[in-house]
Amino acid sequence: xxxxxxxxxxxxxxxxxxxxxxxxxxxxxxxxxxxxxxxxxxxxxxxxxxxxxxxxxxxxxxxxxxxxxxxxxxxxxxxxxxxxxxxxxxxxxxxxxxxxxxxxxxxxxxxxxxxxxxxxxxxxxxxxxxxxxxxxxxxxxxxxxxxxxxxxxxxxxxxxxxxxxxxxxxxxxxxxxxxxxxxxxxxxxxxxxxxxxxxxxxxxxxxxxxxxxxxxxxxxxxxxxxxxxxxxxxxxxxxxxxxxxxxxxxxxxxxxxxxxxxxxxxxxxxxxxxxxxxxxxxxxxxxxxxxxxxxxxxxxxxxxxxxxxxxxxxx
Amino acid sequence: xxxxxxxxxxxxxxxxxxxxxxxxxxxxxxxxxxxxxxxxxxxxxxxxxxxxxxxxxxxxxxxxxxxxxxxxxxxxxxxxxxxxxxxxxxxxxxxxxxxxxxxxxxxxxxxxxxxxxxxxxxxxxxxxxxxxxxxxxxxxxxxxxxxxxxxxxxxxxxxxxxxxxxxxxxxxxxxxxxxxxxxxxxxxxxxxxxxxxxxxxxxxxxxxxxxxxxxxxxxxxxxxxxxxxxxxxxxxxxxxxxxxxxxxxxxxxxxxxxxxxxxxxxxxxxxxxxxxxxxxxxxxxxxxxxxxxxxxxxxxxxxxxxxxxxxxxxxxxxxxxxxxxxxxx
Numbered sequence: 001x002x003x004x005x006x007x008x009x010x011x012x013x014x015x016x017x018x019x020x021x022x023x024x025x026x027x028x029x030x031x032x033x034x035x036x037x038x039x040x041x042x043x044x045x046x047x048x049x050x051x052x053x054x055x056x057x058x059x060x061x062x063x064x065x066x067x068x069x070x071x072x073x074x075x076x077x078x079x080x081x082x083x084x085x086x087x088x089x090x091x092x093x094x095x096x097x098x099x100x101x102x103x104x105x106x107x108x109x110x111x112x113x114x115x116x117x118x119x120x121x122x123x124x125x126x127x128x129x130x131x132x133x134x135x136x137x138x139x140x141x142x143x144x145x146x147x148x149x150x151x152x153x154x155x156x157x158x159x160x161x162x163x164x165x166x167x168x169x170x171x172x173x174x175x176x177x178x179x180x181x182x183x184x185x186x187x188x189x190x191x192x193x194x195x196x197x198x199x200x201x202x203x204x205x206x207x208x209x210x211x212x213x214x215x216x217x218x219x220x221x222x223x224x225x226x227x228x229x230x231x232x233x234x235x236x237x238x239x240x241x242x243x244x245x246x247x248x249x250x251x252x253x254x255x256x257x258x259x260x261x262x263x264x265x266x267x268x269x270x271x272x273x274x275x276x277x278x279x280x281x282x283x284x285x286x287x288x289x290x291x292x293x294x295x296x297x298x299x300x301x302x303x304x305x306x307x308x309x310x311x312x313x314x315x
Numbered sequence: 316x317x318x319x320x321x322x323x324x325x326x327x328x329x330x331x332x333x334x335x336x337x338x339x340x341x342x343x344x345x346x347x348x349x350x351x352x353x354x355x356x357x358x359x360x361x362x363x364x365x366x367x368x369x370x371x372x373x374x375x376x377x378x379x380x381x382x383x384x385x386x387x388x389x390x391x392x393x394x395x396x397x398x399x400x401x402x403x404x405x406x407x408x409x410x411x412x413x414x415x416x417x418x419x420x421x422x423x424x425x426x427x428x429x430x431x432x433x434x435x436x437x438x439x440x441x442x443x444x445x446x447x448x449x450x451x452x453x454x455x456x457x458x459x460x461x462x463x464x465x466x467x468x469x470x471x472x473x474x475x476x477x478x479x480x481x482x483x484x485x486x487x488x489x490x491x492x493x494x495x496x497x498x499x500x501x502x503x504x505x506x507x508x509x510x511x512x513x514x515x516x517x518x519x520x521x522x523x524x525x526x527x528x529x530x531x532x533x534x535x536x537x538x539x540x541x542x543x544x545x546x547x548x549x550x551x552x553x554x555x556x557x558x559x560x561x562x563x564x565x566x567x568x569x570x571x572x573x574x575x576x577x578x579x580x581x582x583x584x585x586x587x588x589x590x591x592x593x594x595x596x597x598x599x600x601x602x603x604x605x606x607x608x609x610x611x612x613x614x615x616x617x618x619x620x621x622x623x624x625x626x627x628x629x630x631x632x633x634x635x636x637x638x639x640x641x642x643x644x
Contacts, residue, residue: 190581
């Protein structure tokens with residue numbers, strides 16, 4: 001099967017502190033994955049695991065320290081700022097209220113995008129925009145003349161998805177698109193992403209810490225921890241997790257049906273920096289199955305069919 | 316069971332100046348709740364359903380533009396009930412944080428960004444505890460923080476050096492340092508990821524178990540309610556539409572709105588289609604007549620469009636405000 005986006009050994013290093021005590025934080029550490037056409041690919045993990053940095057690297061907001069990103073087989077370095085790139089790849093961010101300027105009317109963003117990218121002439125612009133808004137369950141009439149504060153979070157997030165769809169992109173990067181939206185409206189956004197993928201053949205990189213919605217919409221899932229992908233495979237890896245970190249994440253979910261839980265599980269939390277600087281496997285501080293080798297050596301990627309797991313337990 | 320906090324037909328909201336005169340926006344509209352000792356009471360609902368306004372009024376923090384437009388809030392001291400909204404500023408200061416404490420939304424940003432964490436703690440204690448020197452207060456801070464299982468070394472860090480989850484837990488520690496009887500927590504876990512969320516909930520539960528106090532928690536996350544609250548109230552457009560023991564509500568929700576809220580939650584291992592509540596939450600400026608939920612309700616019938624249902628007992632433990640559950644006579 002062909003590949004739409006390929007991320008190959010992507011690494012991003014940030015350094016902290018002054019020249020006397022310099023700390024190197026490898027925020028994204030040798031991350032490789034690929035996204036196929038018309039699939040939802042999820043990057044999941046807790047805050048500070050590098051999932052947003054990965055998205056920013058793909059979008060070209062940051063430069064990688066090393067590694068290559070290929071889009072339809074072509075290296076994208078240097079092309080990311082160009083118009084054709086943003087015609088192909090669009091993004092939706094976490095907080096829809098920050099996406100739009102509170103003083104501007106929402107529809108002005110749509111017209112600006114249409115004219116900037118020469119998508120339609122002024123006569124047809126309105127119909128063109130309305131079509132895209134209909135695809136997300138809104139209409140131009142509903143948002144006409146309104147400022148972001150006058151729409152609900154769910155409506156605004158759908159509007160920002162519609163804006164991203166204007167250029168007919170092949171890849172949509174959705175960075176925590178539902179974490180600021182009410183639980184009751186969350187599913188409308190999640191269902192929308194799935195629908196866009198199924199009907200328009202759009203590929204979506206869905207970035208989240210919510211594994212329940214990730215399982216619900218994704219074809220494939222990658223679990224990230226402190227800059228590395230620790231487990232990757234079809235969404236079913238969330239039903240039968242292998243890596244202890246995936247297991248921990250799954251246990252942390254507060255399920256609305258608590259009776260299935262026999263005893264209360266407790267989690268321990270470490271500060272990010274401590275874990276980023278950990279030698280060997282970065283999860284060793286919290287891992288219930290840590291062995292002696294884990295502290296010394298970083299585990300390598302172990303493949304089994306379509307799934308990948310990075311853990312000494314499966315060597 | 317002893318009551319610690321109750322409201323009577325509470326109406327609170329905002330006054331809007333329009334060309335046609337003043338208009339009241341009732342973000343809390345006729346709320347009657349009674350919260351008992353050692354109970355964890357949850358309030359759920361969408362953004363803009365009046366949850367935060369209710370919590371602020373319970374705390375007695377009624378500052379312009381918020382106004383109480385009717386009804387009462389009672390705190391119980393021993394055997395007598397005191398009207399919280401009539402307390403003088405001085406009395407309020409005396410009972411705040413000792414009797415009742417409040418963890419506001421986004422409380423992880425309460426710490427002064429240019430000072431170390433412990434100085435915020437000390438500032439707080441200096442203005443609420445009398446007759447103790449700095450060292451004694453500092454000891455108190457350390458004792459409390461380590462009793463809650465947090466590392467004491469974070470006290471000498473600056474806020475930007477800590478993760479959101481740690482700051483949130485420190486904010487919870489700050490609000491509970493004077494061992495209050497009632498803790499009001501407003502969305503204490505939003506903006507946290509699953510693991511940090513779990514840790515914050517764990518901390519609140521530990522505090523409740525240790526100090527035997529009462530917690531009122533507001534969040535739209537049903538998972539949190541399922542894991543900690545004993546009783547749950549569902550709010551919609553300023554009114555409580557359903558109230559009862561959490562496990563019963565989650566098992567058999569009565570109100571169609573609650574049914575949607577619970578039915579839309581995805582679970583791992585189950586890919587069946589889930590739909591969210593159709594439509595958008597109503598604006599307080601333009602509330603639908605009758606039951607405010609009727610334009611979105613799949614089981615609507617004629618009476619819903621004209622008359623507002625009252626919150627009535629459906630069985631001994633449960634209350635619902637829905638015409639489907641009213642005896643039509």
